[in-house]
Amino acid sequence: MFNCRPADVFNCQPADVFNCRPADVFNCQPKERTVTRVEVSPLAWLDDVETQRRAAGLRRSLRTRRPVGAELDLASNDYLGLSQHPRVLEGGVAALRTWGAGSSGSRLVTGNTELHEAFEDALAAFVGAQSALVFSSGYTANLGAVVSLSGPGSLVVSDALTHASLVDACRLSRARVAVTPHSDVGAVETALAERSEERAVVVTDSVFSADGDLAPLRALHDVCRRHGALLIVDEAHGLGVRGSGGRGLLHEVGLAGAPDVVMTTTMSKALGSQGGVVLGPTAVRDHLIDAARPFIFDTGLAPAAVGAAHAALGVLIDEPWRAQRVLDHAASLARICDVAETPASAVVSVILGDPEVALAAAAACLERGVRVGCFRPPTVPAGTSRLRLTARASLSDDEMALAREVLTDVLSPA
Template identity: 75%
Template sequence: MTRAVVSPLMWLEDVAQQRRLAGLRRSLNPRRAGAVEVDLASNDYLGLGQHPAVIDGAVDALRTWGAGSTGSRLVTGDTELHQQFEVELAEFMGASTALVFASGYAANIGAVVALSGPGSLVVSDAFSHASLVDGCRLSRARVVVTPHADVDAVEAALADRDEERALVVTDSVFSAEGTLAPLRRLHDVCRRYGAVLLVDEAHGLGVRGSGGRGLSQEVGLAGAPDVVVTTTLSKALGSQGGAVLGSAAVRDHLIDAARTFIFDTGLAPAAVGAAMAALRVLAAEPWRAAAVLSRARELAQMCDVPEQPESSVVSVILGAPEVALAAATACLDHGVRVGCFRPPTVPAGTSRLRLTARASLSDEEMQLSRQVFAEVLGRARS
């Protein structure tokens, strides 16, 4: 009897159809070189991705060190440039040391896994970024997910633990909502129960704190011995890569134990050169951080968002995924590119346009955005 040949991947078609019916299919929409749309979707908060000094920094590093890092940083992928940038980044953010990873995602996974492990407890905010969530899943620790920004729930989890070691992880600025974590209260609880606080400053660097030094610095936690900070170089610094900042002991431990550092190719020199140049621009031009928040307030006002933005992110909740997708498409058709966040990125029923303010937005770009939002959001909300 001949058995019919059935592809073992046939199930993908069923899953794709389910996503289509739910309005959750995703597609790649490449930007064109020289595109003229108003950009309210990217994470280039300070407008440094196209800054001449940042591009020069990438080109100089490319010519000096070559296109790739050539290997893991423990083999051939480490350069003087990597280490110089780590010194400058740590000094800027008020930390003792920094360690650069190939991406912010890799930095978060590496830090969470290396600082926890079997026999420890990890407490994570329900709205933590996917990279922190994946770090928790890979940690082999006991994981407790607490309601968003619920410090009492974090305290209860720490008080109830049997494990000797505990790690509390949170974003400083939550990427979909743009809201701030209660870092000072979280740290007080962590210190009371002997836990380490890990803070992801991906959306805080360049926006919050003195001259953009991050929310941890703003609330007085920069350099605290029981605080570890992670960040990405791909947002406010307009480049690519990630970093973990903390004590010398933390850095040494990550070099020995963080698998996403040990087994991944080092960050390309051009990305390091660009990030270092961007950091120097930010240090010399601290007004950029305040400009981001000013533009965010304008965007919230023109979109009738009642909450005062606390970061670069303005979240315009529209509800159904198909409504949010149609609104985002209409905005782009009128010359304004916005983000569209749907489940599982955000909870069901809260699909939204995610607008990101930039320090470099012109008055003309803001005026066009105002006109487009008045038309598109009027239809989407009717």
């Protein structure tokens, strides 16, 4: 009895305690009690979240498209109209037949091919960079570049409207992150001037995906150079649209090949394929091969995607008029939608404000045979839900006439 724990003694029967030896009493097990448990799924909270999203008009859904859509597509990022181009399709098929369906491993093991390296050399030469490194997507290219070139003990300065991939890269970098107001060069300079860290990186899109406006790259570079910072520019929406023959905004403003600038881009927009690329000094490429986890531990990009992108680059080189055609069609779409400013890129943003209004307008366009993008929070700030139209170099006169008819009707005041 003396050595029993209080709970053991309390739950023993009197006869048991009286007759058992001290060791038995000490080891006496509490009497079993029936506990009623309410079974609640650990995912039950998702029901409340979905209800809230529906109430706010922010519920998303997947829409399956057909191989050849009957509607006019003003929603995709196929800016040059190359995803169905015969040369691009043949480039993908030829790579598929030669190298197989998949790259079979990471590029450091078995996934690196002559095809990957030939494309890297060609793209670097086209945009004026010293070297290039292909990743499996534009998203992973941004993660690899920002995380590997910053890290603990450094500062990353990011524009408030940078793409989600750059936002996530900043979070993963373990650097101190300063988010500055959109295109506010003064705020970037203040952040760099007040830093205590030895190394600093400034990240920005060249063309912002939701509004289609351009970053002040020349001014940002001047600030970076004054304060010894590296500038990383995502040209996902600039390549194929801005610059001479579509070489990008960095090339247009005279920063191509600068030793303190790194360019990232995607092969899934103007080049009509899939994948991402980091371009810059050879030392950056070498460092990424050693340090970029999205490169080291990810399977290499499928050969068919590389072959298609390389073929698309060839089309762009042979047909440089496509870049200007995109801007011309974007200007026409802006006039149709009564957007005041002439677009600086393929993106035409028609702000409607309320997410339900934007959804209804997009649905009305689709019913009339025109597919448009619909951007709502959190993709864009609250109160700025919009239709996002994207111009293509391959739009015909008949397609532009249909766009005028439908958009004018849907967007006209009730």
